[in-house]
Amino acid sequence: MGGVLTIAATEIRIGLRNRWIILSSLILLAFALILVLLGSAPGGEVKTDAVTVVVASLATLSVYLVPLIALLLSFDAIAGEIDRGTLQLVLASPVSRGAVLLGKFLGHVAVLAIAVSSGYGIAGLVAFFAHGGGDAGALVGVGRLIATSVMLGATFIAIGYIASASVRQTGTAAALAIAIWLFSVVLYDLALLGGLLASQDGVFARDIFPWLLVLNPADAFRLYNMSAIDAAAVGSNLGGGAGSALPLAGLATLLSPLAWAVIALGLSTFILKRIRP
Amino acid sequence: MTAIVKAQTVSMKFKSVDALTDVSLEVAPGEKVALLGHNGAGKTTLFRIMLGFIRPTAGSITIAGHAPGSDAARKIVSYLPEQVAFPKMLTGREVVRFYARLKGAPLDDVQAVLAKVDLVDAADRRVETYSKGMRQRLGLAQALVGKPALLLLDEPTSGLDPLSRQHFYELIADVARQGGSVLLSSHGLSELEARTDRVAILRKGRLVANAPLSDLQHQANLPIRIRVRAAPGAIESVHAEIGGGRLNCASVELFCAPGDKMRLLSKISGLGAQVEDVDVAAPTLDEVYRHFSKIGADEARQGRE
Incomplete structure (x- = not known):
């Protein structure tokens, strides 16, 4: 266990030193502030308070940005380190390969958590005070968004390890990571949309589509946050009409990213154990 | 142990x-x-x-x-x-x-x-x-x-x-x-x-x-190199006595097996004033290494044939 924490702490230290944390925090903060400022215009006199609107926009932003940051953080973890020769020594040390990967995972999740909490946290506070305070309960929404974003990020960090462990070159791992991102957050939804349009009898829309939606951790994340906002803010209906037909509801939706994270960590550990550095 | x-x-x-x-x-x-x-x-x-x-x-x-x-x-x-x-x-x-x-x-x-x-x-x-x-x-x-x-x-x-x-x-x-x-x-x-x-x-x-x-x-049994510098004018007689190759107008170089070294050296010292200086060099480590590397090559070749 000591080895796991040592590796995690070193990953965090490297994340601070190479400005990964500060850079990703600033990117998240910049995008979030843009949404806060743009979102304040229509927020006006609607019943829904401004912070909740911002949280809804940030949730959509998270679906694209957080997996990207997570994959950029993890694609280099194994292929790149073997390429540069920094991993061989760690693998020769008494720490098991499973512990090495777990340590990296905890470190990378911590790096992402720092970035997301500072980026979204600041943006949330700006939104809160820019609109003259108001219901402090809205800040709970920001906390929920941060927590679930970290969870979504953790899932994609673990998926990135699979990409990193299965190829020999960093460049290939990078290409693979981008492909995973493109597929899971852009193409997947387009394909589902196409499926909805193509299925005339409604079987796809009724029986298959909800499952496929929950199956994708990014979509599951969006569903959870939107339904949570729905419950908080009356009448916004951001979750869409599918809400009632979903196989999983509320917190259970988050089982999807959780399951993906566990499976991806297991699979990447399995691959790492077979690597011959 | x-x-x-x-x-x-x-x-x-x-x-x-x-x-x-x-x-x-x-x-x-x-x-x-x-x-x-x-x-x-x-x-x-x-x-x-x-x-x-x-x-x-x-x-x-x-x-x-x-x-x-x-x-x-x-x-x-x-x-x-x-x-x-x-x-x-x-x-x-x-x-x-x-x-x-x-x-x-x-x-x-x-x-x-x-x-x-x-x-x-x-x-x-x-x-x-x-x-x-x-x-x-x-x-x-x-x-x-x-x-x-x-x-x-x-x-x-x-x-x-x-x-x-x-x-x-x-x-x-x-x-x-x-x-x-x-x-x-x-x-x-x-x-x-x-x-x-x-x-x-x-x-x-x-x-x-x-x-x-x-x-x-x-094991390598590489030859030892001995260089003898003759006194002025004595190079011909030294060369005639101990053989080897002429390096220049004053020195002779010869190689001998490790077992022959002392016999040769006593012969050289017997020449007395005709010899000005003697330099004995054992094979360098690099030469020993080269020797063994070559042996390996020969064995590998034999194994293939």
């Missing part, structure tokens, strides 16, 4: 390449063994097998009785790769502390090994500012931390200047004195400066020699 490394007829095949063929090698506790060979002779492959990174295609190998790469084996082995690299954002001290923690060594060791490799002054600078020699020394510090029972050093002296190299061999001698075994690889015999107990020479994946250096010199 049981051997800490015990390799028996180890062979390693990569697709069409025979990286190692029937290599048997033992290293006893407290022994310093040098593994010599050209690039691609199989030195690094042997190290990777000992670390458990790859499994030999034939033969068996144990580290203090354990399978290479097992938890028990990794606990006693320290490794210094040929191209050692560290996260460049970390300082030297952080790197050593990191490996001390992974090996479960007391953190007091960190300062001690940094002092040993002479990196105390640079310990709090980032690794990216280090020179190649400093990085090599940091790699050695990392390997020394936790007092491993077996040190595997892949070309540890390649980036070091002669002074650091000497210092390096003193550190290695220290490790051996405390009962640790050292297996290090090198390009040539001359780099070793006769600092190891035994020399094993790999040639195209085959072990062609495995003996103490003095035994190898003896």
